[in-house]
Amino acid sequence: MRNILVAAVLLLALSTQANAATPEQIEASIQNGTAWLVANQNPDGSWGTSNQIAETGLILYKLIDRAQELGKDPLEVCGSSPTATCYVYAQNVKDGLNFTMTNVQTVAITPQDHTAGATGTIDNPDNNGNGKGLAWESQAGGDRRSYSTGIVTAALSLLDGTKTVAVGPYAGTAYSLIVQDAVDFLAYAQSDAGSAQGGWVYDGQNNGSGADNSVSGYAVLGLAEAQSKGYNVPAWVKTELNVWIDYIQTDVNTPFCDNSGGPYDCIGGSGYEQPGSWVNILKTGNLIQEMTLNGDSNTAPRVVNAKNYITRHFFDTNIEPGWGYSLNPAHYQAMFTTMKGLEYANVPLLDINGDGTPEFDWWLNFTDVIVAQEIPAGAGQGYWSRCDWGDDNLCTAWALLTLEKTAPESPPELKPVPAFTPIGIAALAGLLGVVAVVAIRRRL
Amino acid sequence: MKKNKERTIRPEIRFVLFFLILIGAFYLVYYNTIDYFGFLKAIIANALSFTLSLVGIKAIVHGEDILLGSFSLRIIEECTAVFASLIYVSCVLAYPANLKSKLIGIGFGIPVIQAVNIIRLVVLSITGLYYPGIFEFVHTYIWQSIFIIFVIAVWLVWLERFVK
Numbered sequence: 001m002r003n004i005l006v007a008a009v010l011l012l013a014l015s016t017q018a019n020a021a022t023p024e025q026i027e028a029s030i031q032n033g034t035a036w037l038v039a040n041q042n043p044d045g046s047w048g049t050s051n052q053i054a055e056t057g058l059i060l061y062k063l064i065d066r067a068q069e070l071g072k073d074p075l076e077v078c079g080s081s082p083t084a085t086c087y088v089y090a091q092n093v094k095d096g097l098n099f100t101m102t103n104v105q106t107v108a109i110t111p112q113d114h115t116a117g118a119t120g121t122i123d124n125p126d127n128n129g130n131g132k133g134l135a136w137e138s139q140a141g142g143d144r145r146s147y148s149t150g151i152v153t154a155a156l157s158l159l160d161g162t163k164t165v166a167v168g169p170y171a172g173t174a175y176s177l178i179v180q181d182a183v184d185f186l187a188y189a190q191s192d193a194g195s196a197q198g199g200w201v202y203d204g205q206n207n208g209s210g211a212d213n214s215v216s217g218y219a220v221l222g223l224a225e226a227q228s229k230g231y232n233v234p235a236w237v238k239t240e241l242n243v244w245i246d247y248i249q250t251d252v253n254t255p256f257c258d259n260s261g262g263p264y265d266c267i268g269g270s271g272y273e274q275p276g277s278w279v280n281i282l283k284t285g286n287l288i289q290e291m292t293l294n295g296d297s298n299t300a301p302r303v304v305n306a307k308n309y310i311t312r313h314f315f316d317t318n319i320e321p322g323w324g325y326s327l328n329p330a331h332y333q334a335m336f337t338t339m340k341g342l343e344y345a346n347v348p349l350l351d352i353n354g355d356g357t358p359e360f361d362w363w364l365n366f367t368d369v370i371v372a373q374e375i376p377a378g379a380g381q382g383y384w385s386r387c388d389w390g391d392d393n394l395c396t397a398w399a400l401l402t403l404e405k406t407a408p409e410s411p412p413e414l415k416p417v418p419a420f421t422p423i424g425i426a427a428l429a430g431l432l433g434v435v436a437v438v439a440i441r442r443r444l
Numbered sequence: 445m446k447k448n449k450e451r452t453i454r455p456e457i458r459f460v461l462f463f464l465i466l467i468g469a470f471y472l473v474y475y476n477t478i479d480y481f482g483f484l485k486a487i488i489a490n491a492l493s494f495t496l497s498l499v500g501i502k503a504i505v506h507g508e509d510i511l512l513g514s515f516s517l518r519i520i521e522e523c524t525a526v527f528a529s530l531i532y533v534s535c536v537l538a539y540p541a542n543l544k545s546k547l548i549g550i551g552f553g554i555p556v557i558q559a560v561n562i563i564r565l566v567v568l569s570i571t572g573l574y575y576p577g578i579f580e581f582v583h584t585y586i587w588q589s590i591f592i593i594f595v596i597a598v599w600l601v602w603l604e605r606f607v608k
Contacts, residue, residue, distance in 0.1 A: 230513075235506040295509055295518070411516070414509055417568050417583055418522030419561060424588045425527050432535050432596055433463055437456045439603055440540065444455065 021364075021371035026403055029371045032382030033400045034066055038092045039381060040393065045095030047393045051138040053103055057151035058397045060096045063089050064158045065406045075163060094166065100136065100152055101168040101178075105145070109133040109188040113207050114236065117197050118243045123236040125187035133185025134170075134178060135204075143203040146189050146215050150200075153182040153222030154408075157229045176231075183226045186219050187237045191244075196273070198244030212273045213248050217286025217337055224293045224344060224408040238294050245290050248283075249302060250275045250309075265312060268305030269321070280321035282334035284309050288341030289407075295414060298345045310338060311350045314362065319388055325365065328373050332387045332398035335366050343407035363405065370399045455540055462538035470530040478521060485519040492517075492565045501569065515572035517565070525561035528595050529554050535599055541607045549602040560594050 021029075037059055041047055048055035067074035067087040074093045078086035087093070109132060111124045125133065136152045138144035161176030170178060189204015191197055191211045199211025200219040220241070227233045250257065250266045257266035257276045266276060270283035288306050296303050316322030319331040323338060342348075342362065349358035374382040387395035400406075420428065474481070485508040492510055493503040504511040508519045517523075536549035564587050572579045 230504075232504060233506075235509075238506060295506070412511075412514060414516050414518035415572065415579075416518050416520040416523060417565060418520065419525045419528055419564065419591055420522070420588055421584065424592065425531070428528060428592045428595060429463075429467060429531050431592060432531060432599060433460060435596055435600065436459060436463070436535055436539055439600075440456045440459055 021367045025371050026367050029374050029382060030066070030400055030403050032374065032376075032380060033384070033396050033403075034063065034089065036377050036381040036383040037062070037393065037396055037400075038089050041092055041095065045097075045099035047096070048391060051142075051144070051148070053100065053136045054138045054144070054148040054151050055391075055393050055397070056096050056099055057136070057148060057155050058401075059393065060093060060100070061151065061155040061158070062397050062400050062404075062406060063093050063096070064155060065401075065404065067093070068158065069404060074159065097156075097165075098167045100156075101165045101170060103136060104168060104170060104178075105135045105137060106169070107133045107135050107185055107188070109184055110206060112188065112190070112192050114192060114240065117192060118239050119236045121236070123234065125184050125234065125237075127184050127187075127232050127234065128177070128180050130181070132181060133188050134181040135185045135189075144215075146186070146200040146202060146204045146219050149182055149185055149189070149204075150215075150218035150220070150222035153179060153186065154225040156182065157222070157225040157231065161229075179226055179229075180231055183223060183231050183233060186223055187234055189219070190237060190240055192240070195247055196244065197247075198240035198242065199248065210273075211244060211248075213244075213270045213283045213286050213290075214272065216244065216248075216290065217283065220286065220290045220293055221340060221408070224289060227293065228408040228411065233293075241290060242294050245287065245294060245302070248275055249287060249306065250279055252305060264321070266309070266321070268302075268307075268309035269313075270306070279309075280334070281310055281313055281316075281323050282331065282337050285334070285337035285339070285341035288347075289337075289344050292341075292345040292411065295411075296345075297413065298347050303345065307342075307347060307350065310342075310362075311352055311360075314350065314352065314360075314365075323366075325369055329384065329387045329395065330369050330373065332370070332384060332395050332402065333389050335370070335402045336398040339363065339366065339402045339405060340407040343405050344410055346410040363402075366402055370403055373399075459538050459540065463534055466534035466537055467531060470534060474526065474530065481521070481524075481526070484524045484526065485521070488524050488562070488565070489519045491562050492519075492569070495562055495566050496569055499566070499570075501573070503569075510569070512569060512573055515569070515576065517569060517572070523561075523565070525557055525564075525591075528561075528591060529557050532557060532595050532599060536602065539603075539607070545602075545607045548606045549599075552606070553598050553602060556598050557595060560591065564591065 046052040046056045047059050064074040072087035073085045074087050075090055076086045077090040078088055109125050111122045113122050135145045136148045138148040156175055156179050159175045161174060163175050165171050165173050191199050191201055191209050192207050194209045196209050196211035199216040201210040202215055223233045248271050250269050252267050254267055254276050256263035257279050266279035269279040270287035272278040284306050291303050313322050317326045323334040324330040350360045350362050351358045352360040375385055376382050383392055384395040384399040385392045489505050489508050489510055493505045496503045510517045532553050533550055536546050568583055571582045
C-alpha cells in the first residue's frame, strides 16, 4: 500500500513538473503583474486602502528587486533620453519611498533584559548608538509595527545605502542609517520573556512577551535581507530567536495535531503561537528562514524535519495546511513564505519520492500554478486575486515575488576550520613523541 | 625489590607512558567539561576579527560565526587549537625536567600556539575570500603540516632554552 502511495505521489510530482510554465511565460507574467501593480498605485505613492505601509513595502520590495534583476537603478527615472540603467518604474519606486518615509516613526529604544533568558545578559538593540529605532505602522492607529517594519526593512535593504531620503523627518539621511535603525527597532521589538522569547508579536514592545510565527516570518525577512546586504543583526537576536525556533517547531514525538478538520500529521512544521497548533506550510516556510538566519545549515536535523513537513504536505488539496496546488486561487502567501524559506536556505529540490535524493523542483510547480492563475487585465497587465489573507495588491505581490524568487541571498556556508583532522592529531602526537624520545636518548 | 623494578623502566619508555596517559586524561577531562570552554570560541572569533581589521578586512562577528561577505567561518572547538595545546602540554609534563622548566614551557608554549592559530585563521580567511579554489588544500594539507612542524619547533625551543 505504501509503495502504491509513493508511486502515486511521484507520478503526480512528475506530471505537474512536466506542465511547468516556460521561462517566457514566467517573464510575461512578471511583466504583466508589475505593470498592473504600478497602474494601481495611489496618488500619494502608496498601495491599497488598509495596511498601506505593509502593502507598499511589499510592492516596493518587488519593484526594487525587479529593477536589480534587470540591471537597472531602481531610483533612476527614464527621461527623454533613457540611459542603459534607468528604470521604467523608478518614479513609482520614488513615490512609494516618499510615502514610506513620510510615515516613519521614531522609537526610543532601550536595552532588553534577557538575564532570565537565553543570553543571560542585558542586550542593547541600539547598534549604531543613536538611541533610536525606526518603525512603520501598518496604518494610522494600527498595532502591527513588527509586520510592516520587517517588510519595509527588506525593501529598503535592497537600495544603495548611500542614497538619501527625499522627504519626511529624515530627509537627507542616507538609507544605510535608516535600515540600521529599522534593524535596531526589530531587535528591540523581539519578545524577551516566556515561551514566546525570541519571536515577534504584532506590535513589538519594550521587554515584551507574546509572539506568533506569521509576524515573526516578516520580521525575520527584514533582518535576513538586511544582514545579507551587510547590516549588523546582533548575535543576541539570533540566540533569542533560536529559543523561539525550538519552541514553535512541532516536536518529532508529537503524533498528531488537530487543525479543526481533525487530526493530521504535523511533525517538524511550525505552529502559530504554540507548537502543534495551526501548523501549516506557510509558517513552516517562515520557520526555515528563521533557522537559516540563525546559522543552521540546510542539513541540520531540525531544518530537515521542517523540509520533510513541507514535502509531506506539498500536494495537500487544501490551503490549510497546504498551499492549495490544486485550487484556484492557490495560497500565494504560503507559496511566498515557502519560497523565501527554501530559497534562503538554498534548497532547490525536495525529496518527494522519499528515496533520500532530492529530485523535485518545488519552484517549477509554484510557477506553473501562478502563471496559470493570472487574471488578464487589459493590454500588458495581469493580476492575482481572491487569495487568502490578502487583497489583489498583496495576492499579486506575493505571486510576483515567488515567480522571481525574491528572497535574501543565502548566507555563505559557515566553514569550520579545525586546526587538525584526527589523523593530524595522531601525527602531531606521534612525531612529538618520537622527537622527545630521541631527545631523551641523546641526553642519556 | 620494588626499587630494582623501578630502575628497570627506561626513561624513554616512562616518557611515552606518561605522555599517552596525560593525552588521554586531558582529552577525557576536556570532553567532559567542554561546555565550560565555549567562551574560547568567542575569544578566538573576536581575536580573528580584530586581526583581520588590521589587514583591512571587515568582518562581522556573530557569536562564533565570522561573516566576511562571500566567505564565512564558524569557530568550533577544534578550531581553537586546544588539541594541539593539550598534546604540547602533555609532552612538556611527561618529559623528564624540573617543575620550573615545565611551568615555563606551558606558560611560553600555549600563548605561542594560540598566536599561530590566529595567524592560521587569518591566512585561511584571506584564502577563502580571494582564492576559494585552493582553500581546502591550504586548510587541510598546508596548514596542518605547518602547525605540526611549528608545535614541534616550540617544544624544541623550550627544550634547548629552558630545560637544564
